[in-house]
Amino acid sequence: MVEPNDDMPLLEMRQVTRRFGALLALDNVSFSVRKSEIFGIAGPNGSGKSTLFNVITGIPFPPSEGEILLAGKPIHRLPPHQISRAGILRTFQKDAEFATLSARENVYASAVYCGRMTSTEAKEAADHALDDVSLKAERRAKAASDLSVFERKQLMIASAIAGRPKVLLLDEPAAGLTKPEVTGLSDLIFTVHRRGITVVLIEHVLPLLLNVSERLMILNHGAIIASGSPAEVVRNPEVVEAYLGKREARL
Amino acid sequence: HSADRIAKIGILAPLTGNSAADGNEMIDGAKLAVDEINAAGGVAGYKLQVVVGDTQNQSADAVTSAIERLAGDHDLNAILTGYASGSNFEIETMAEQDMPYLIWANSAQTRDIIAPHPDKFPTVWSMAPSLDEYNTAMVPVVKGLLADGKLRLRNTKVALISSDNPYSKTIMNGLKKSFESAGWTVTSADLLPFGEIDNWRTFLAKVRQDNPAVIINTDYQPGNAGKFLTQFLEQPTDSLVFIQYAPSVPEFLKLTGKQATGVVYNLLGGTLNTPANPRAAEVIKKYQDKYGHEPGTYGPALYEEVMVYADALAKVGDPTKRSAIGKAIGDTHKQIVSGKLSFDAKTHLANQGDDSIPIQFFQIWDGKRVLFYPKQYADGEFRMPPWMQQ
């Protein structure tokens, strides 16, 4: 396989549409994410951000129309678990974990099934990933449901890293976190990024979003209303009107 | 002291599950006999005692467990039942243990197991005769009624229906054959799944199109029979209605009341309750006095099984001599509730015939059973059912 170079789009959406009855949750969306960038997505509530992640991963539904390509290959017709194995891993806006499995098992499962590793490799990878997110060692044997909010975020990212993704899709990872935790999270995202993983980030917590994103795209009513460098985008009057509101714009 | 010795008798009976009513009656019938015998001082120095094995839903492991538990008791040297399983598979186990075993129902299965090697089953005997007469007796009886002018039929068409169990199915197929060879047209011979049937209307609508002179339902479950009859009478056709077995169950009469008047059924090996066989009335009365309700088939049946066993024990003198007891049972000649009992050495079934255990034809009239065939036992006459053109 030819490794795509840095300029080549790693993840590409072509005229992607998703309908729910009469509602157009995604309206003819096209954009691409370059290899090794951190790509931010924002937009008002219900503008279709999570839906975008849903159709990319096929979990729980594929797009109604349009094409999605990973490194130039169409993936929108693959069964969802194949999409994950092809290298697109996501986190969920709602908490998602294997509640009865231990934290370590959570990560291990991802390494085995998504990263396609052998048992020994996977154990190592799991420990590595948990080290990366610095989940305390004594918490790793706890059932995932017993972890605290932040620990669950750590777990979520660790399990994603262990799956050896090419692209990591993060859906509002900072929701409900305290300031210091948000800072910790942005460090985490950089760590992931340094490993050569492309990150797509949906976030309403602006300090995080603006801090880490290299490029930013704003959705409204399922359509792209702005994209470019974060600094540019936040000055866009349409974005201020639809998303930021007056006060944040003043910042 | 010899009178203190105890001979236990195991009774296999379904005490829980669908057939619990039968099972309870089996136990009651056996206890009736045992109490009577013990009150008279026991047999051969032994007091009898009933031990019960619950066959639940008659599944193989429930039956086997019940047998194992009974047979594990060293004071227990005989097992009696109305029926234990659908296949009578337990007969082989009984033979392996030389266990005297009397069984009332499923005589076809019993014959299939025993007939190839009757000498391998010296202790197993069926109180019921072969059921072949169910297949063949009907046509001559109907012909007789027609000849006597008691029955008038519009055509020679017959509709048959059965549920999917060996008993009903065999009878339906037998009847089909005998009607066909008598030149009748069989308009339908439908099979129902075994179990509860609520809706007979669609079947009856089909039957109505053919307008057969005789309708025969060989499904034996009283609940189904009741519904069948009710739904038939909603829009009756001019046909003779025959229902297998179910009308002999006491509740059937109570439940259907006047509706059942005119329905015909027959019985092989059931109680022969007629002045010609006072034994039946006597046993039924004893049962009714003790338990307060009329018995069906299995109360008197188990009563008689205990009596037959007791006779054999009296003859042999020692319950542990199982083979001797088995042989003594085989030699039985005795008037019992269903007629004159003797056994066929080839099949180990009770002998069948007008002079041994006869087939009986009944018609229900005003909540009573009128035995109209065979003539020597009859206590009434066949009459045209009320729904038919008189």
Add this chain to the structure above:
Amino acid sequence: MALHDGKLRNSKVWLIGVLLIAGLLVPIFVQDSYLRHLFIISFVYGIVAASWDLSLGYAGIFNFAHVAFFGVGVYATGLTAKLLGIDPWAAMLIGGVAASAAAAIVALPVVRLQGVYVVLVTFAFSQLVMQLVINQSNLTGGTQGMVRVPTIWLPGYNFLRDYKLGYYYVALGLLVITTVCLRWLVRSDFGLSIRALRDNEDYAVSRGIPIAWQRLKALVASAFFTGLAGGFYVVYLRVASPEVFDFSTVSLILSMVLVGGTSSIYGPLFAALFLTFISEGLASINNFAEGRFMLVALAMIVVLLFFPKGLASALPAILAKNANQKRSRQPVTASADQALMTSTDKENEAEAASHSGVR
């Protein structure tokens, strides 16, 4: 991967070892063929219950066809042994394979369905199998059943004439093999993946776990042991009858799984022994046919009231009496409390409240 408390684990290993030896010695002390028969039957049910737990408890599939798989095993073995004259030992294996094949067929629709719809399809499937068995009466004997199925044999040994000694060891052997295989399965990566699927389907798929394929494997594997048990059941009893498909059989074995505890292999095994012996023990009381079932039902409710996770959860609790108990996830909520609050609870609360009052 499971990270057990070391001590707890040790005592568990000990216990299992002791039980295994006890199992081997039972026939020496139990000469009575009735008791041996009960052991054999409870071993068979134990296998069926434990393997059901693989699909029901571990994989979280509401599989109501499990008893039908057992029936498929019973009839496949019975038919091949009786009609085709295949050696009963081999026929038992065929029972397992046939049950697995049936499971694969069920899996086709089941893997696409959500939650309780699985109940419906699996239930419908078991009814279909039963109908098939009943209406192929030329082969299967229909409702009457199939008698004189040949039994297993060994050179120079007659299973029928040894007061069930041979059957006992065959049943025990099957039980041990099944347990070992099931334990291995649930502790393998595969076991992890099906538990993950049960916990959170979408998330599992997002971590590359193929949902349909894993479920199919879980069903096929659990059916195999069940079919094997069915095969043994028929060569042991030498009769196959359609009552194995009865709802009462389903509820009996389901009660073993749930009383024993879902997501446990040993739990259902012990529950099978426990329930078989309790219910048979009560059977010898005269005039108690209904009472016996009522008592067993009551016992089931009581067990579930005190150990809602099944007996399996009671065992580690007893073993680890001193060890720090892991806390349960259930919050003590306002609704459950009235029902569960003991008098001491209330006293403590009142006391504590008055303390804070004076402060």
Add this chain to the structure above:
Amino acid sequence: MITSDILSAILVSGIVLGSGYALMASGLSLVWTTLGIFNFAHGVLMTLGAYIAWTVSDAAGLNFGLGLAIAVSAAIMIGAGILIERVIVRPFYDHRDILLVTVMTTLAAMIFMQKGIQLIWGARLKQLAPIATGNVQIWQTTISAQEALIIVVAPLLLGALWLFLDRSRTGRGIRAVGQNPDAARLIGIDVSRLFIITFALSAVLAGLTGVLLGSIRLLTPEFGSEPLVKALIIVIFGGLGSLGGTVVAAYLMGLLEAALVFFVGIYWAPSMIFLLLILVLLIRPQGLLGKVVR
């Protein structure tokens, strides 16, 4: 060939069957669609209701008439419903596997009550006196007045139930409790009261069904097990959380069964129905009327 006579027979018996199924399923559907609990004791509650009515109306010396019988039966059923909720459902409110655990406890309750009924009333067949006597002709088919009564009563009961759940505050509250008890508490719903109301209501529905069916069928302690299985199939098939689905499924099954009995024979009808069920679920994995939500 289908004559109008046949068509009438199929339609009428389909509707009779369907109404019966709808009755059987209604109470089960109530607890299932609202609280997400499968009450396996539902069938035996039907049995109990019918036996109580029988005792009051038919048993020697207690001949008070059927109206009273139904009233007494309903009253006792309320008690039975409350008892079931208190003893075998409430302790598991917050259990993670509440569905599975209550399957088990209600199964145990079913066995307990069924054998208890056998102990009290014996195993012999009984029949309730019908509420309505005589025959009624519908189109070209005559049915008993009792069945005609069921045809009328079933839609009324179900309609009332639907209105109750969809429109009344208590009804909506019940649905809310089933979906999220904690959130329900926080808007002022008395969760345990609604649980009790639901179970009591469902038990009364079961009792009424038992009384209605008990006069066209024979009573045995196992009387309720076949209706339970039918109800189970219909409720699931109808779709999750949808009472309307249950009703449609009931009538559809009734008509389908009647038609299949005619066209493929009564023998193959059950197998065909099961096959069709599987096929429908393959095409609509969310049940007949369940909404596609992913």
Add this chain to the structure above:
Amino acid sequence: MSNNTNALEIAGLRAGYDASDVLLGMSFHVGPTERVGLFGPNGHGKTTLLNTISRVIRPRAGDVRFMGEPIDQLAPQKIVARGLIHVPQANRLFPDMQIMETLELAAFTPRAREELKTNLDYVLNLFPRLAERRRQQCKTLSGGERQMLSIGAGLMCAPRMLMLDEPTLGLSPKLKDELAEAISEISSRGIPLLLVEQDIAFILSLVDRMYLVDHGEIRREINRSGELDHQEIMDMYFGSEGA
């Protein structure tokens, strides 16, 4: 009820889950028309505290008084009936119910029903998105939409006092502003407020007084008059992290 009774008074409140204690004796109060904030690191018991006050969880010890009356022994629905409304964190709501059904149902107590019309208009006005999607099922809502519905449902209960647990979770910046305005509007009608929040800017813009919750205890009280700034509060966070 006199005008100077505290809206809420907590004394020595202890609660937890099975074996573990989470609240280790909390005491604080909310004045008659006061707006009070709670903040502190994750997992230190804020949600547990609100759950205990609204009695989703049973307290193990301590007093809770609402408008002068003890409520710690009351059933949750009675507390709601008195007007103490808790909008829980990350509420799943009723997955199979529609938006309008949920809002109408939320006015469950007799008192709330009387105000149903007015409150409904108010909520639909506050969150026009909810009005657009009346018939959408709760489980298909986006994260933010669900949060709006959850707050809306709380308002439908006719609150005499509101307890909001992280109301801004998952809301867009613009919506946060609007929510802040709405909340201050509500409290300006004399409805006392207890607000749990991680977004310091948001909380500072709304409250009169704050408590720092740490390891199940009230670690500090911060008065508005002291005019703490962002940075100091941040330091407190970091400080408490180490504790």
